[in-house]
Amino acid sequence: MVVLLVAGILLTTVQLTVPARPDAVVEESAQRLAALTRIAQEEAIMRSQMLGIRFDEEEYRFLLLQGRQWSDLDDPLLQPREIDEALTLEFELQGPPHPEEGEEREKPPDRRKPPQVLIFPEGEMTPAEVTFRWKEDDSHWTTVYIRETGEVGVGREENGR
Secondary structure (H helix, E strand, O other), X not given: OHHHHHHHHHHHHHHHOOXXXXXXXXXXXXXXXXXXXXXXHHHHHHHOOOEEEEEOOOEEEEEEEEOOEEEEXXXXXXXXXXOOOOEEEEEEEOOOOOOXXXXXXXXXXXXXXXXXXXXOOOOXXXXXXXXXXXXXXXXXXXXXXXXXXXXXXXXXXXXXX
């Protein structure tokens, strides 16, 4: 609990500081996602429930599986986060697709899309890479690496980029 409190304070402090340099903005966004993903992982373990992360072009959000439905996680730290308008977010799944992701079936209009990254109660996660890139100059980028083992890292490994 103390770790979550300290992480929350750090995230709030980081959000209030808006760096002007592209590399700093990209790095800050990636570090924030990595920290929030680690917090969500701890939350999944403590609750013994499956959580997930849904990435869209303009935001990412943390979801909770309740029965057979995904809903927004009711946690002040893990609220939906908008992507800085100067950045693009690129998501790449590293493992097999989520079972519901490729299925085309009729869904009620209010049904939440399933997450691309699953966070299991044991701490394991769907492996993925999430890259934050500066829109005006794509030489400024940083990737968040989510590993199946639950490890989350930030860096600039060259994977064909």
